[in-house]
Amino acid sequence: MAKDVFDTYLSEINEAYLRGDATEHTHRPVLKGLVEALGDKITATNEPRQIACGAPDILVSRRKRKLDFRIGYVECKDIGKDLNKQGFDGTID
Numbered sequence: 001m002a003k004d005v006f007d008t009y010l011s012e013i014n015e016a017y018l019r020g021d022a023t024e025h026t027h028r029p030v031l032k033g034l035v036e037a038l039g040d041k042i043t044a045t046n047e048p049r050q051i052a053c054g055a056p057d058i059l060v061s062r063r064k065r066k067l068d069f070r071i072g073y074v075e076c077k078d079i080g081k082d083l084n085k086q087g088f089d090g091t092i093d
Helices: 002-019 024-037
Strands: 042-046 058-064 067-074
Touching: 002 024, 024 042, 024 058, 042 067
Parallel strands: none
Antiparallel strands: 042 058, 058 067
16 A cells, blocks of 8 residues: 555656646645555644744644644655755754
């Protein structure tokens, strides 16, 4: 199953990328689907509320009983962009 999920993700990303007009926002629904397919009760929220260190692109959470627990955040960038030139050094203040 995991191979199918990743194959679908890569196929859809590639299709959008090859059209030549895709941005990071174009790819978010496909990424949301991938993240949510990776585990039971996993939710990926596009553009959640701001947090102390800024505005994450995607919040990943998991429901346990009746509560949602934050697992982490995803920062999206366009395909092929140099993360160092965009002011992202991989650290969180």
